[in-house]
Amino acid sequence: MYAQMIKSTGKTVKSLDEMDPQERAFQERIDAGGKIEPRDWMPEGYRKTLIRQIGQHAHSEIVGQLPEGNWITRAPTLERKAILLAKVQDEAGHGLYLYCAAETLGVSRDDLTRDLLSGKMKYSSIFNYPTLTWADMGAVGWLVDGAAIMNQVPLQRTSYGPYARAMVRICKEESFHQRQGFDIMMKMASGTEAQRKMAQDALNRFWYPSLMMFGPSDENSVHSAQNMAWKIKMNTNDELRQKFVDQTVPQAEYLGLTVPDAHLKWNEERGHYDFSEPDWEEFFDVLNGNGPCSKERLEARNKAWDDGAWVRDGLMAHAEKKKARKLAAE
Amino acid sequence: MSDPLFEFLCRMGDNTLVLGHRVSEWCGTAPVLEEDIALANTALDLIGQTTLWLNLAGEVEGRGRDADALAFRRDVWDFRNLFLVEQPNGDFGQTMMRQFLFDSWHRLYLTGLTESSDARISAIAEKSLKEVSYHLDRATDTVIGLGDGTEESHARMQAALDRLWPFVGEMFAGDAVDAALARQGTAPDPAKLRSGFDEQVGKVLAEATLVRPDSDFAHKGGKTGTRHSEHLGHMLAQMQWLQRAYPDATW
Amino acid sequence: MQNEWPLWEVFIRGQHGLSHRHVGSLHAADAEGAIKNARDVYTRRNEGVSIWVVEASAIAASSPDEKGPLYEPSNDKIYRHPTFYDIPDDAGAM
Ligand SMILES: [Fe+2]
Ligand SMILES: [Fe+2]
Ligand SMILES: [Fe+2]
Numbered sequence: 134m135y136a137q138m139i140k141s142t143g144k145t146v147k148s149l150d151e152m153d154p155q156e157r158a159f160q161e162r163i164d165a166g167g168k169i170e171p172r173d174w175m176p177e178g179y180r181k182t183l184i185r186q187i188g189q190h191a192h193s194e195i196v197g198q199l200p201e202g203n204w205i206t207r208a209p210t211l212e213r214k215a216i217l218l219a220k221v222q223d224e225a226g227h228g229l230y231l232y233c234a235a236e237t238l239g240v241s242r243d244d245l246t247r248d249l250l251s252g253k254m255k256y257s258s259i260f261n262y263p264t265l266t267w268a269d270m271g272a273v274g275w276l277v278d279g280a281a282i283m284n285q286v287p288l289q290r291t292s293y294g295p296y297a298r299a300m301v302r303i304c305k306e307e308s309f310h311q312r313q314g315f316d317i318m319m320k321m322a323s324g325t326e327a328q329r330k331m332a333q334d335a336l337n338r339f340w341y342p343s344l345m346m347f348g349p350s351d352e353n354s355v356h357s358a359q360n361m362a363w364k365i366k367m368n369t370n371d372e373l374r375q376k377f378v379d380q381t382v383p384q385a386e387y388l389g390l391t392v393p394d395a396h397l398k399w400n401e402e403r404g405h406y407d408f409s410e411p412d413w414e415e416f417f418d419v420l421n422g423n424g425p426c427s428k429e430r431l432e433a434r435n436k437a438w439d440d441g442a443w444v445r446d447g448l449m450a451h452a453e454k455k456k457a458r459k460l461a462a463e
Numbered sequence: 464m465s466d467p468l469f470e471f472l473c474r475m476g477d478n479t480l481v482l483g484h485r486v487s488e489w490c491g492t493a494p495v496l497e498e499d500i501a502l503a504n505t506a507l508d509l510i511g512q513t514t515l516w517l518n519l520a521g522e523v524e525g526r527g528r529d530a531d532a533l534a535f536r537r538d539v540w541d542f543r544n545l546f547l548v549e550q551p552n553g554d555f556g557q558t559m560m561r562q563f564l565f566d567s568w569h570r571l572y573l574t575g576l577t578e579s580s581d582a583r584i585s586a587i588a589e590k591s592l593k594e595v596s597y598h599l600d601r602a603t604d605t606v607i608g609l610g611d612g613t614e615e616s617h618a619r620m621q622a623a624l625d626r627l628w629p630f631v632g633e634m635f636a637g638d639a640v641d642a643a644l645a646r647q648g649t650a651p652d653p654a655k656l657r658s659g660f661d662e663q664v665g666k667v668l669a670e671a672t673l674v675r676p677d678s679d680f681a682h683k684g685g686k687t688g689t690r691h692s693e694h695l696g697h698m699l700a701q702m703q704w705l706q707r708a709y710p711d712a713t714w
Numbered sequence: 715m716q717n718e719w720p721l722w723e724v725f726i727r728g729q730h731g732l733s734h735r736h737v738g739s740l741h742a743a744d745a746e747g748a749i750k751n752a753r754d755v756y757t758r759r760n761e762g763v764s765i766w767v768v769e770a771s772a773i774a775a776s777s778p779d780e781k782g783p784l785y786e787p788s789n790d791k792i793y794r795h796p797t798f799y800d801i802p803d804d805a806g807a808m
Contacts, residue, residue, distance in 0.1 A: 172775065198491035198499075205487050209705040209714040210531045211480075215510045218487055222503035226755060229496045233739040236721060242741065243718045267705055267714070302738070306759075317714075325712050433492065441494025444555050444609065447616025449717060451608040452744035495719070497740055501754040601750055608743070 135193035135257045135281055136186045137348040137420070139360060146358050163364050168294040171237040179363055183293055184238050184245075185254075186365060191231035192249045192256035194224045196430050200264045201273055209267060216313050217270060223310065227303045234295040250435050258416060259346050261424025262338070268321045268331035269339070274314015276336075276343040276381065282307050283377050284347070287367035296365070315384065322388040329389075336385065337393045341411040347374040349413055378406050467643040468581075469524050470543060471650055473533070474640075474686050475587075476516030477544035480534055481695070482565060483509030484702055485552055494555050501601060505562070508594040515587045535706035539696050546685035547630035549695045553623065556616070559605045560623035566599035567664050568634040568656070575651030584649060603667050610671025621673050632681020635660070722748040723773060724756055725766040734766050742767075 149157050155174055162169065169175055201221045208214035232242040248254040259277055264270065285307065289300045321332035347370040351357035360366035385392050396409045419427065486506040493499035517530035528536075547565055552558045573595055576588035609616040635657040637645075644650040668675055684690030705714070719741040725734035737756050742748035748767040757765070 195491075195496070202491040205490050206484060206701050207704055209535070209712075211510055211514050211534060213714055214487070215507055218490060218503055218507055218510070221490055222500055222507075222758070225491070225496055225499045225503070226758070229500070229740060229755060230738055232496075233721075236739070241718055299738075320714060325709065327709055328712055437492040437494070440492075441498075441555065443613070443615045443619065444494035444498075445719065447609045447612030448605075448743040448747065449612075449719060450616070451612040452747070454611065455744065495741065497742065497751040497755060500758075501751065504754050504758065597753075604746060604750065608747075 136189040137257060139182060139186045140356050145355060146362050163292045168297065169292050170294045180238050182360060183365055184235055184240055187231050187235040187296055188245045189255055191228045191235060192254060193260065194228035194231060196256045196260045196434060198224050199430055199433055200260055201270060203264050204267060204270050220310055220313060223306045230299040230302055234299040237295045250438055252422060252431065255420060257346060258419040258424065259342050261419050261427045261430060262342050263426050266331045266335060268335035271314050271317030271321055272335035272339040274310055275318050276339050278307060278310040278314060279381065280343050280346045280377050282311060283373050292364035318388055322390060333390050336390050340393050344374055344411045345416045375405055378408050382406055467640045469520055470640045471644055472516050472520035472523060474543040476513050476520055477542050478548050479509040479516065480513040481544040482548040483513060484698060488552055505598050512591045519583055535703045539691055539699060540688055542691060542695060543686055543688050546633055546682050546692060549692055551694055554619060556609055556619040557623040557626065559602055560620060560627055563602035563606045564627060564631055566595055566602050567660055569595050570599050571656045571659050579650060580648035606667060607671045610673045617672065624673055625676050628676040629680050629682050632679060633683050633685055636683060638687060719743050721770040722767045723770050724752040726756060726761060727764040728761050729763055739770060
């Protein structure tokens, strides 16, 4: 997902009896569906894991601007240009809300940014894939935002108050993202031969990377179990992936496009589609910085940060001068 | 001379089209997230204004062209935007200085247009004016903040001003189209707006501790379409590529 | 220079809102910048008509331990809530 492979602390999940009274009260509050707020007591592992997860989620929104930003100057109509720009702008907003949520846990946005830029912190693997044609704008909105929404909707109920509130706002804004993507796909799939070809090609390229967004199976992962006990992870990766496939396949059929999976078929017994796993070796390569666009994405973020330093410093210096002048005048 | 009204509408629409495009180039790479979001708002406003102006241009022309046809299917010589707006983004300072100079003119011109004898024009001007006043507010704060910021930010803003100043004069240079529209009460005479511009810009530059360049040399040819810069062709190559490569497609 | 812009809390009163509501936070060099940033970040969908910003460090908050004493006394004053009263339907809308 936007936060993939989030490591938690501890070897096993403690039971309530093993906890001291403070931690037990904390866990009971979560079990009862209560929210943890910034000034409440929390286990150090909860805080650290949240910073990692929210930070990674924020970084994904920010880096996620780039593959779609790649097409804003080439959008084919004024309306498409405006829609795409508004959509990518929303993603910047999502990054901003999430950084703010992380900041309530005692890190600064600049700290998190530096960890992203140095490669210490990760962002979602999906944004390391290139956007090659206009149909990719459709595929990204339809599949990538679609997958993200699947994960973000349950996170509105996450245990950490600021994170949950950020997710509520984000989900509200996300509602048009997937639809605008599908809308592009509809136009392309029913368009000229060249457009249909672009649409199918986009689906071919984005299908497996979208499945990878949910991360490898974590049914037996201790990290995952702990994060679920803390309600900072709400579903297993496989659950969400299955849900995504079940939702998306009929949409592809509606578009008249073929999902690039020879083994895909409806399983009457399970009431779900059977489908092929993505290439997890590729996933780990991408995660380790060897995605097709990994270098470019980080370079772009680093350049923006470095080029902007004089602006951030300049405006801050002016604000300080102004404050000093005001004080002197009083 | 082709129909002055059509010319005028293309000038308005091409200014916002080209500047909106330029500003949208910042998407995802601004100095700070808040600026990224603000720049996108500016670009979105300008794209919206483009649609209004160019749709009206197409309507006035009466040859069945809409805003998209005008934006994506004309070549360089048909563009009527000011030289200033096609200038490359440069650094953030140059982008904001360009925005500030353009907005300062744009606000005055739109204010005049709200009194236009043509109700379609005054309606677009009214809507645009609200947006542009905010753009100007924001650009003004940025020019002052960076001009009066650090030594480096000051130097960069002065360099931006020096670089862009030769494009200011064109905004106030009237021609036969302007004269015809002024006569009909459709649009204000741009030359008359210069003193208001100088006063407002002068105040801001003083607060920004920036020095207005001595020379009033002005490049000309953008709004009449007689001579654009090389930059415009590259911008159009990118902007119009899909429409040109797949002329039968609808998007 | 390595100093990060301060954090501001943003409060917005919407079209139909009666009072300002906390909507989130952002960074800005000063208050004027914070208001403008708030306009761009938090009113993109026509959410607001009036914006307040407060530097986050200037906000004093109740500590979580006080949660009981601060809020519980009002818990039993259920008579303050309209649903406390059983009004027969034939009495009309109220
Ligand atoms: Fe998002
Ligand atoms: Fe999205
Ligand atoms: Fe997203």
